[in-house]
Amino acid sequence: MTSAHKTLGIVGARGHTGAELIRLVAAHPALELVFVSSRELDGQRVADHVAGYAGELRYASLDADAVAAQGADVVVLALPNSKAAPYVEAIDKAKPDTLILDLSADYRFDSTWYYGLPELTREKWRGEKKISNPGCYATAIQLSIAPLKDLLAAPPVCFGVSGYSGAGTTPSDKNDPEKLRDNLMPYSLTGHTHEKEASRHLGVPVEFMPHVAPHFRGLTVTTNLYLARKMTREEVMQRFHHAYDAEPLVHVVDEAPWVSAVAGRHHVDIGGFTLSADGKRVVVVATLDNLLKGAATQALQNINRAIGVDELTAIPTTP
Numbered sequence: 001m002t003s004a005h006k007t008l009g010i011v012g013a014r015g016h017t018g019a020e021l022i023r024l025v026a027a028h029p030a031l032e033l034v035f036v037s038s039r040e041l042d043g044q045r046v047a048d049h050v051a052g053y054a055g056e057l058r059y060a061s062l063d064a065d066a067v068a069a070q071g072a073d074v075v076v077l078a079l080p081n082s083k084a085a086p087y088v089e090a091i092d093k094a095k096p097d098t099l100i101l102d103l104s105a106d107y108r109f110d111s112t113w114y115y116g117l118p119e120l121t122r123e124k125w126r127g128e129k130k131i132s133n134p135g136c137y138a139t140a141i142q143l144s145i146a147p148l149k150d151l152l153a154a155p156p157v158c159f160g161v162s163g164y165s166g167a168g169t170t171p172s173d174k175n176d177p178e179k180l181r182d183n184l185m186p187y188s189l190t191g192h193t194h195e196k197e198a199s200r201h202l203g204v205p206v207e208f209m210p211h212v213a214p215h216f217r218g219l220t221v222t223t224n225l226y227l228a229r230k231m232t233r234e235e236v237m238q239r240f241h242h243a244y245d246a247e248p249l250v251h252v253v254d255e256a257p258w259v260s261a262v263a264g265r266h267h268v269d270i271g272g273f274t275l276s277a278d279g280k281r282v283v284v285v286a287t288l289d290n291l292l293k294g295a296a297t298q299a300l301q302n303i304n305r306a307i308g309v310d311e312l313t314a315i316p317t318t319p
Contacts, residue, residue, distance in 0.1 A: 006307050009035040009070055011087055012078035013046075013059065016165045016217075017103055020296035021076060023052040028300075028314035030307060035070050037062040068094035074303055077102045080168065081193075088130070099129050099306050101299055105193045107132040108200075115201055116302035118311065119247050120146055131302045134201075136166060136294025137194040137210060140221040140286040142202055143250060143268055147239040153280070154226040155205040158198075162219035163259075164212050166290045180214040187212065218263040219294065220287045222256075222272075230279035237273055240284075244270070248317045249293060249301070256285040263289055266297040266315050 008025055010018050013036035025033050033055070036046055041059035049059075060066075067075065068090035075091055075098055077084045084106040091098050107113040107130065114128035115121055120142055134142075137160050145156050161184065167174035174185060188210055195208035237252070244250040249267040256272030272285035288294050297315055304313045 005030055005032065006073040007032050007034040007071075008074040008076065008303075009033070009037070009067065009072040010076045010078055011037045011062070011067055012080075012083075014038040014040050015078055015169050016291050017295040017299075018076075018078040019050045020291045021078065021299060022046060022050045024296055024300050024314055026053045026055070030309050030313065031074070031303070033057060034072055035060060035062065035067075037067060064090035065094075067091065071095055072098065074099045074101070074307070076299060076303075077104065079104055080170070081105050097129060099131070099303065101131045101133055101303060103133045103295060103299060105135060105197065108134065108138075108197050114302075116298065117142060117201070118298070118301045118305070119143060119244065119250055121201070122305075125305065127306075129306070131306065133295065133299050133302065135194040135197055136219060136288065136290035137162065137192075137208065137221060138197040138201070139294055139298065140219060140268060140288050141194065141198040141206060141208065141223065143244075144221060144223045144270060144284045144286045145198075145202055145204070145206065145225065147243040148225055148227070148236070148282070149202060149204060151227050151229065151231070152204060152225060153228040155207050156226075157224045158195075158206060158208045158221050159223075160208060160210040160219060160221045161213050161259075162210065162290055163215040163217045163263075165217045166219065166294075167212060174212045177214065180212060183214065185212040186210070215259070215263075217289055217291055218259040218287065219290045220257075220259045220285060223284045223286070225282050225284065227280045227282060231275065231282065232279065233273055233275050236275065236282050240270060240273070248312060249297070249315070257287040259287045262287045264292070265289060265318055266292050267318065268293050 257269035
């Protein structure tokens with residue numbers, strides 16, 4: 001693909017991430033949104049549902065063959081897990097050179113798809129037209145661990161808390177504001193998909209315990225790392241600065257970051273860097289907006305590179 005103007009369609013656009021992506025694409029100079037598929041919102045104007053989108057486009061209820069028949073240059077699949085395959089198959093048949101980006105977990109374990117966590121896997125991209133977007137928690141976990149990966153003495157242990165937008169739009173206990181009020185809801189305490197995902201792509205076992213909190217957006221991961229040798233705080237911070245100072249969407253900060261400060265923003269904050277008295281255990285805190293850097297922003301980074309424009313095109317960056 002060249003950097004010329006490209007058409008883009010979104011399947012499953014009713015969800016929170018779909019709405020964020022619509023907003024980002026609306027401001028993109030090289031992408032034109034040509035369809036948004038949603039059964040529930042069929043026939044309704046996108047502009048009535050997504051602030052920041054001003055076009056006349058309407059949602060349409062499109063099955064896999066109808067999506068493929070649209071002939072878009074780029075198709076983003078924003079579907080629940082295990083729903084993507086029929087769309088991939090239909091698009092492959094109709095227009096095999098389509099760039100497909102999947103936001104679900106369906107292809108994160110498939111080595112024929114490029115796993116797009118740009119700050120860690122940018123150099124592994126070989127022009128693939130099929131991109132698997134990382135999970136929100138898995139993004140924060142991997143960025144927290146990667147700079148110290150070679151020094152681990154034991155599996156990292158990660159305690160995660162996410163806003164309830166991470167539980168999607170299908171009603172459940174995990175996105176019911178009444179049940180979450182004054183509450184913290186633990187779930188999938190071993191074997192969570194993002195635990196497996198982070199372990200696979202880091203190449204080290206990771207232990208992860210997720211929780212849902214009453215806030216809407218943003219997540220925090222506090223990671224405990226046992227080190228094979230004693231380190232100082234300065235050495236630890238130096239590794240993180242070396243890894244990420246050239247990355248506009250990863251901010252290495254001194255204090256432990258707050259989730260309220262990153263909600264609605266497009267970058268990850270990583271900080272805290274607290275060492276035990278013997279210097280062989282360090283705790284790192286990462287926060288990101290699960291709908292943005294955890295999903296839509298990261299998707300756009302991947303799409304931008306694949307269509308040949310600057311990776312940060314239409315992504316607002318803040319210092």
